[in-house]
Amino acid sequence: MGLLDFVKKVEPDKKTKPFLHTLYDGFFTFLYTPDHVTKNGVHIRDGMDLKRTMVMVVIAMQLCYVFGSYNIGHQHFVALGQHMGFIEGFHLKLAYGLMQIIPIFIVTHVVGLGIEFYYAYKKGHGIEEGFLVSGALIPLIMPPDISLWILALAVAFAVWIGKEAFGGTGMNILNVALLARVFIFFAYPTTISGDEVWVAGLAKDADGIWTASYNWFHTGLFNGLFESFGWDTFQPGRAMADGYTAATPLSLAFQGGWENVTSVYSPGQMWWGAIPGSIGESCKPFIIIGAIMLLVTGIGSWRIMLSVVLGAAFTGWLMNMWGATPFMEVPWHYHFYMGSLLFALVFMATDPVTATSTNTGKFIYGFMIGVVGLIVRVLNPAYPEGWMLAILFMNVFAPLIDHYVFEANVSRRAKRTAVVKRVAVEESAEAVSGGH
């Protein structure tokens, strides 16, 4: 009990230092489950609580983090024409990738948690753990080269206006992580769309040629470390490889259809994820492992996942039937290989707060996300990806879908009692007439 006594001794006083107390309370409940016992209701409670639920989702995402960090480095070096094999230059790629993602992760959490802590202090309740999942999702949906100040603004917008203004955890209408991304999409569109943003670390030098750009951490710290081991080092100023296109499979499909995509990337490459894109969305097997984890633990709704898949597949098939543009002729099953479809349907669409709450509603909600998202992806003339917009759109409609499901329940109940009343009236009429 030594640690517990020590931690209790340093507790700041609730009245004189309320903000510190809120902070302390947050970390204390992270360390220890509180000693509250049940009152006025059930006497035993399930061992599951919100912290555990959120942590399971974060754990399901970790494989995407591992792969995504490494992939940042891999794409960077493939662009420079160095270390073309996936495992070649492992130390360089890992170092580079971590150097990109760790600041993004830290900025996301500091800004987001800071706002959450402030609001918990203001409202006088404990720090709620809704941001654990959003904060883990936001780095995975950002381009690797995102400016940290833009990221901070986006996270502040998402947490402040998207969540706290509505009442905090469990009260938001729109998905918080997607709000951060959509803020950047509309306010700083060039940093999140186009062909050049999906590979990190390339900048135009004085002659207008794309070259590798490193900072002190790469050239000073890591190069020194790697040289002492006799390994390869970062080479600043190296030009981008000839004939390299940093385009993602989606933008290639948009320009020229499936043949254009397969001329640069093979389906196997797209499946295993060695392609440029947002940080966490590329490795499909790891996303599927995450999906299986969420399904087995019962935290992710299988209804939403299944219906998004069905909606996207159905719309893709309809597009194939129509075939008006080359993009429409991309076979419907290959749509799952490209872009963030799989990631969005596993982690974003299944957010229980913003999705519909009824089981029937979940089927409708997921199906519409699939349909709308694929339509935006294929028919949008400006931007070849639609999941963020589709999910936010359906988030707005989720209460409406639920409303109609509830109305159906209410009218079903009214009909049940009306039938019962009618039968009862008939029976009593029979009894009266039969008795004489």
Next chain:
Amino acid sequence: MPILKNGISKFLLLFLFTILTFPAFAQSSGDGSSYLQMGMIAVVAILILGAVLQIADSLLRVEAKNLGLDRDNTNFSLFPSASEIFKPKTPDFIDQAQRVVNLDSGFDINLAGEAEKEMRLVNPTTFAVKPADFVGMSPIPKVLVEPGHEVKAGDILFFDKKRPDVKYVAPVSGEVIAVNRGEKRAIAEVVILADKKQMSYRSYTAPDLNTTAREDLVAFLLESGVWPMIRQRPYEVVADPLDIPKNIFISTFDSAPLAPDLNYVMMGKEVAFQKGLDVLGKLTMGTVHLGLDARGTQPAPAFTQATGVEKTYYHGPHPSGNVGIQIHHTSPISANERVWVLGVQEVVTIGKLFTEGRYDAERVIAVTGAELTTPTYINTFIGANIDSLIKDNLNNDHVRIVSGDVLSGKAVEASGHLGFYDDQVTVLEEGDEYEMFGWLLPLAPRPTISNTYPNALFPSYKFTANTNTHGEERAFVVTGQYEKVLPMDIYPQQLMKAILVNDYERMEGLGIYELSEEDVALCEFVCTSKQPVQQILRRGLDMMREQG
């Protein structure tokens, strides 16, 4: 007919769609056909066929209902329902002709400390009747006895001034030793020190069931003091004598954690039980429904051979034994209807009033829980003193004693008394300790419905539960959890939200009348956000009851 109108609008939509395929045909590669057009025509054809089948099916079912053939929920439609195909196997002791309801939602909590089927000899000294056990009772009823009075079993103790005809009587004979008061001078309990040697009973002349009118029967039941054993749904208050209930429901098995086995309890009481059923049959304009256990062991002959009742077998996890669930699946109630519910031992007391002419408040209580060294059954009376029931049986001092089951029982002190309607005492460990990283790496196994624990791999493991909340109260986040453990056509989370915002119409529309606290107790158990669901429901029910 609404079905046809629905169908016509569907056809119009399809017609529009087919027209829209013609421009696509024009854009096609020109080899004479467009896949899209062919596809649309095929879809239209299939949908027309489906609509025709649906209309035929609906017509069949409507006709069956009009002819009155649909009494026992047989499937008259063209298509087999999914539940018919995937029905679990019914146990052998159930006749094919019996009605069996399979409930697929719910959760059985496996706790350690089940009572062994033997009677322990215990003589509690004091018995009490607590006005707070009766929902809607005014806090200060009119008490007719004072400390020092001698009472016989069946003598009137108090009555509610708002309903003076319902009398509350003494369960045993003896001397009234205390009329304890609680907050704001409310009467907390009337305590009787039982006669050690012989019980003396108040004498009654029970009326003849075949010749008495209903009103006289009701008056006799009111005066004799058994009326508080009859509760009504909705609201779970003591039944109103002026009502004529639509049906009377009795659940003959309790599926709550560690609940007593009512088959064992009913041994030797078949005659009194049947008499009680006969009495109840006279009180309702519908029928007396018995809910029997189809989960495995054969129910007692008192239940299977009861006459004059409609029997339904229920198969499924808890809360299949809750009478509210059974009402919903047999004959659901609406806002204006009244249904009466009783427990099995209460029916026996009513029966004994007629067979033996006295108020016999005998109860078989199961004393259960992992903190007891030997959990057993005890033969005693209503309102027995808790301390005598669990004396010398505890292996832990820091416990919580619950009168009733862990889900909907009330916490009592050792000096307190058993609740009027309770036939179980559960003793739990008080879990007021901090657990390091308890939410991430729980060290002690705990009952849970979640698959994030390895519990699913050991389904027969019996847990030692404590009273820790395992987390703090949060807003509603996870959805679909409550529906998994409530086998009714109700959206419980939305109902809770409607109660929290005092939306009367929504509450009524969503079916608050069909629920009682014990039905949503399991929802409260599984709630990830640790919401006080039973309290919210009680608030909603009180709001509806006050509104009238």
